[in-house]
Amino acid sequence: MKILVVNAGSSSLKYQLFDMETGDVLAKGICERIGIDGAITHKRPGKEKYYTEASLGDHKAAIELVLKILCDSQLGVISSVDEISAVGHRVAHGGELLRESSIIGEKELEYLESIVEINPLHGPPAISGIRACKSVMPNVTHVGVFDTSYYSTVEEKAYIYPIPYELYEKYKIRRYGFHGTSHRFVCAKAMEILGKKDAKVITCHLGNGSSITASIGGKAVDTSMGFTPQEGVPMGTRSGSVDPTVVTYIMKKEGLTADETEKLLNSKSGLLGVSGVSSDCRDVLEAQNAGNKRAGLAMDILVHYVKKIIGSYIAEMNGLDALVFTAGIGENDGVVREMLCKDLSYLGIEIDSEINLKSERGVQVEITKPGAKVRTFAIPTNEEYMIALDTYNLVK
Numbered sequence: 001m002k003i004l005v006v007n008a009g010s011s012s013l014k015y016q017l018f019d020m021e022t023g024d025v026l027a028k029g030i031c032e033r034i035g036i037d038g039a040i041t042h043k044r045p046g047k048e049k050y051y052t053e054a055s056l057g058d059h060k061a062a063i064e065l066v067l068k069i070l071c072d073s074q075l076g077v078i079s080s081v082d083e084i085s086a087v088g089h090r091v092a093h094g095g096e097l098l099r100e101s102s103i104i105g106e107k108e109l110e111y112l113e114s115i116v117e118i119n120p121l122h123g124p125p126a127i128s129g130i131r132a133c134k135s136v137m138p139n140v141t142h143v144g145v146f147d148t149s150y151y152s153t154v155e156e157k158a159y160i161y162p163i164p165y166e167l168y169e170k171y172k173i174r175r176y177g178f179h180g181t182s183h184r185f186v187c188a189k190a191m192e193i194l195g196k197k198d199a200k201v202i203t204c205h206l207g208n209g210s211s212i213t214a215s216i217g218g219k220a221v222d223t224s225m226g227f228t229p230q231e232g233v234p235m236g237t238r239s240g241s242v243d244p245t246v247v248t249y250i251m252k253k254e255g256l257t258a259d260e261t262e263k264l265l266n267s268k269s270g271l272l273g274v275s276g277v278s279s280d281c282r283d284v285l286e287a288q289n290a291g292n293k294r295a296g297l298a299m300d301i302l303v304h305y306v307k308k309i310i311g312s313y314i315a316e317m318n319g320l321d322a323l324v325f326t327a328g329i330g331e332n333d334g335v336v337r338e339m340l341c342k343d344l345s346y347l348g349i350e351i352d353s354e355i356n357l358k359s360e361r362g363v364q365v366e367i368t369k370p371g372a373k374v375r376t377f378a379i380p381t382n383e384e385y386m387i388a389l390d391t392y393n394l395v396k
């Protein structure tokens with residue numbers, strides 16, 4: 001069975017075509033500059049990358065081009081669109097009602113439209129992408145896989161903010177959590193290795209956006225992102241959690257509107273804001289090594305907050321079996337993993353420096369020091385495969 005995975009952004013559309021019998025990716029690529037001019041990059045394993053500019057007025061034009069290329073006699077990997085059994089769509093926010101991966105009909109689309117207000121950035125392009133794919137492939141099942149749905153098992157005490165309860169009732173202001181598909185994937189991988197049904201696992205998705213999730217037996221109990229991806233640990237350009245009064249104080253002192261302040265905390269803070277160098281962890285580490293004090297401070301703050309969250313989740317779960325690092329920084333950066341695991345031996349976390357620093361980039365590796373109570377891993381995430389698998393399980 002062949003499953004197409006689609007991830008629609010405001011001006012981009014990423015795709016991967018999976019053969020579910022083998023788990024192989026047959027082709028993948030990205031349409032960019034949708035609504036501006038347009039271009040597509042198309043890749044097949046072992047073959048040369050194909051790039052062309054093309055007029056892409058909207059998501060519908062983009063998916064039409066993707067299908068044309070997938071079926072092309074030279075560039076393609078299938079002979080007809082009929083070979084695609086289902087499409088899995090990445091959707092960042094499923095709100096309170098879409099609590100698991102679901103087949104998307106008109107009712108679900110209308111619900112997604114009704115929650116655009118709490119998901120203004122990612123909601124509209126995802127909906128537009130699904131509508132476009134449904135119109136071009138009307139006879140195929142379309143499945144939505146939501147970043148938030150992994151957190152449907154989180155208890156009220158962890159998702160209701162201690163603010164007047166009516167605000168939750170009126171506006172659905174609560175913690176939702178994000179990156180759920182990634183956390184679910186790497187947590188399942190760790191559980192497979194541990195072979196323990198009720199394993200307590202902390203997964204650290206550390207990339208440009210970062211979040212940390214605590215799970216027991218593969219079910220989320222808490223996560224660091226909240227109402228939006230802004231809450232939690234410092235990220236590339238996001239501040240993560242700050243005293244809310246800091247926000248209103250900045251607004252008053254700098255004369256900023258709510259939107260401008262949101263932008264400051266979302267796009268000008270985190271590693272970039274503190275270091276003044278870059279939002280990219282590699283650049284910040286390089287600057288730190290070259291003696292830049294603020295770059296060093298930015299890294300220290302990041303490490304400080306991540307360690308605090310890890311400690312709090314161990315307290316919340318009353319223990320820990322495995323600590324997992326994933327995403328751009330977590331999978332690839334042994335130096336940052338080293339900084340994060342330092343001085344956590346009281347909590348049972350100790351890593352083997354040599355294995356950790358020598359480990360190949362993007363490869364699954366256990367970095368536990370022999371005898372340590374908690375097992376520590378770097379596990380490459382694969383959200384697209386998870387989306388394909390959920391889609392497959394719903395339609396097979």
Ligand code: ADP
Nearest residue numbers: 207208209279280281282327328329332333361
């Ligand atoms: P996104 O959240 O946009 O998906 P990624 O998961 O790709 O981001 O993570 C981007 C971050 O990962 C950047 O800070 C980058 O410095 C870091 N990163 C990516 N590759 C490496 C690498 N090989 N070594 C160290 N850091 C890396």
